[in-house]
Amino acid sequence: MGGGLLVAGTASDAGKSVLTAGICRWLAREGVRVAPFKAQNMALNSTVTADGAEIGRAQAMQAAAAGVEPEAAMNPVLLKPGSDRSSQLVVLGRPVAEVDALGYRPHKKALAAVVLDCLDDLRSRFDAVICEGAGSPAEINLRDTDIANMGLARAANLPVIVVGDIDKGGVFAALFGTLALLDPADQALISGFVINRFRGDPRLLDPGLRQIERLTGRRVHGVVPFRPGLWLDVEDSLDLARYADGGADGDPTGAPAGSGETLRVAVIRLPRLSNVTDLDAVRAEPGVVVRLATRPDDLADADLVVLPGTRATVSDLAWLRRRGLAGVLAARAAAGRPILGICGGYQMLGTRITDEVESGAGEVEGLGLLPVTTAFDPAKLLGRRHATSADGGHPISGYEIRHGRLTVAEHPHAAPFAADGVRVGAVAGTSWHGLLENDAFRRAYLTSVASAAGRAFTPGPDTCFADVRARRLDALGDLVADHLDTSALRHLLDHGAPADLPFVPPGAP
Template sequence: MVVAGLCRLLARNRIRVAPFKAQNMSNNSVVTVDGGEIGRAQAIQARAAGLAPRVRFNPILLKPGSDRTSQLVIKGQVADSVTAADYVKHRDRLAAIVSDELSCLRKEFDAVICEGAGSPAEINLRATDLANMGLARAANLPVILVGDIDRGGLLAHLFGTVAVLEPEDQALIAGFVVNKFRGDPALLEPGLRQLLEMTGRPTYGVLPYADELWLDAEDSLSVVAHRVVGTPAPPCGDEWLKVAAIRLPRISNSTDVEALACEPGVLVRWIADPADAADADLIVLPGSKATVADLAWLHDRGLVAAIVGHARAGKPVLGICGGMQMLCRRITDTVESGSGEVAGLGLLDADIVFSRVKTLRNWHRPLSGYEIHHGQLTRSSEAAWFDVDAEPQGVRSGAVFGTHWHGLLDNDDFRRAWLTGVAEAAGRTGFTVADDTDVVARRDGQLDRIADLLAAHLDVDAVLGLLDGPPPRRPHLVSRLRPAQRAQTSHCQADPL
């Protein structure tokens, strides 16, 4: 979010800026204009900079398929499926790709804002790091640590992050930004002053917590943290429309439901329990990076009965990409899970067969959207939901809808018409769709809102000053504990002190 705001802030000042994330780990991805696949966060950051999404902004993408394996996407194309141990073998080759892409961007743009990945203090992973201090050291980049104070313990976190780094890495840490602060900043100021005295590094700004920011969650962690999507506006009519989106373990492109949440009177909740679906008017099965595994999870959680019962009562169900595949009669997967033929939920009389070649496609007219999937619809006896270029791009059976398209609901006229039918099928006769909701404009408004927050609460001149010349060489920290004290603390793990 901070990188997106900086990109928009610089672009508004006519500075040619580009985002860069050397390596992302996310199942929220988009198809680029050059036919590849990158993390959705970098696509949004590119939009903030006034650029079309390209693979160069995120050359390495890891898409987790299980707790131990990830699909490795290099320069937009699937290259391999790797474990953490396997990934070490690719490190040198990937580092060269990252270096080349960043070097080219720095020649073309006035500024390149590089987003890290998680915490730079994961010192057990430092040897293979491509996106944090490994990138900063290789390219001699100044680094700002952004800390989420809403989680608590931030001052210790910032100090400790710097302290555990190698001296050469520490030297590149220019300063800090505090994110998501609630309350009076004056109460935090003494701590920031002490942090400066202890580390020799300034805090460039304290960004306030803003409830209205919902922009494109990067991964499922955000889905877990926020049960309600966005801040729902009151309905235009007499009734709310309640949407239950299934929080799959390997959810992908969870941002599809954000378009629904933009509509006044539409309450979108993430659920993982059958009881939470009881009062839903619409159930959404989103995309998944592990269709067969997540289908088994639905059975284990007892959600299958809730979904099937909802559909058989004539209430609407929507499946998007992997979610649509689960709604079909049969899934044959020798690619992603290796499970062979698996029974789906049978709510759509259609079959899915996984292909080793991933479909990556953008659509622009008359509807916009994009496809990212291995599973292919090979048979369907159902009616077409909608057509593009005289080809069916979605299927429906009564009030059950399915499509491989992501971003379909961003099309305002299409979404309004469909939601009107959903409300009718759900018996919500008092629900009225607004006629002026513009999802694309809402997303752009979010980017401007983030930029405005930075302009108001960040020492922008000091941050932009880091773009000029080499990084400031900050002091090396050593532990403030004497050896005897360190020995004592090592025996205090269970002590409530």
């Protein structure tokens, strides 16, 4: 086996990321050395590789599915939105510019060369590379500068399968329309379809499957059933509706049971919320319900409120105040009710933020709940971290992605939190992402939260988040093995797109 395959979608959130992960997992279990690849990713959820490069969190998840270490070549171009009009451009794991939509276009030619070099490098080192597209290949207004979909497929001669989400409705029209909008050379690489998130008896789809195959001359390579609890490591805001479904309820991967009352966690849904995946391990704890919050009322019954990371600390802090959430947080702190700030959320909890980098706002007053000041630096701090928890003696690890440099002032009631953070009463903050994936630390922290909230809640003593994630990745691999035509996928990887695929003109039949 050799070669590559591009998994495209009829739209964002069609299921490209999880199908790519599932194919990687299936191939890895078959003994194939496989790597994931996404040329260009727009996401606020990112992570850090072993050598300090920033890549999309979804590609790190796909690398875990493949059983390999994530690296910058797997996601050479990352766009991190800071507003509705501008994004930080990260190339090979390092920030290089702030760009708007029009300002990004001049970069595309140089980025195309970077992308193809990375893909060639991966293909030289792995038996197979499973590429994930971005958005839809039928975004015809962007086709002339495309480096992630058909532009990539054409340049690298990749066969393409197109995934459609039937749960949203209109899947046959979306599949047909995606194909019909492409020019003949692009269509020649569209080698088949996959229907995703189907609920019900697949025999009901048979007439539609036969007709779409007849109309397009492409095979449907499988129908993937809907499975709750598997959509881990969300990539962008479109995934958050599923993220807000609570905790492990409906998780088919068999997490062990906890005991006692339910613990309720509210995560403030900041406009530029980043790395919401920090709470995935908490969601995996039986008996914990995680909800997203945007209004003061959403925090009323929460045992723990989390102020998460953000790509726009100062503007999201202003939003927090406009929504009336800042006053609620102050009242919670005064009442001894737990609050946890992570990265940008930690910075907001401090007394002062000086920002001439992200927002250019200069000096801004923080929430004043922790004795911390933040000064933004143009150089982004990136790295994996390992230490022993100062407040519990637990071995912990995590990673940092930030421009803010924090200084902790003397305070009579301050105590260390984790390895880099501080706690005053029930309010705590840390700059480390991934901290709650450390099982012993997470259990100790949730136990303290339950005590402060007066809850008779005990975390599952055997909950291992790494095992939970591995089971979910195995479940994705099972979906591919059980519901896709894997022999057809192998043929595409070995031989590329079939040579006799017909052209479907717009408006046909």
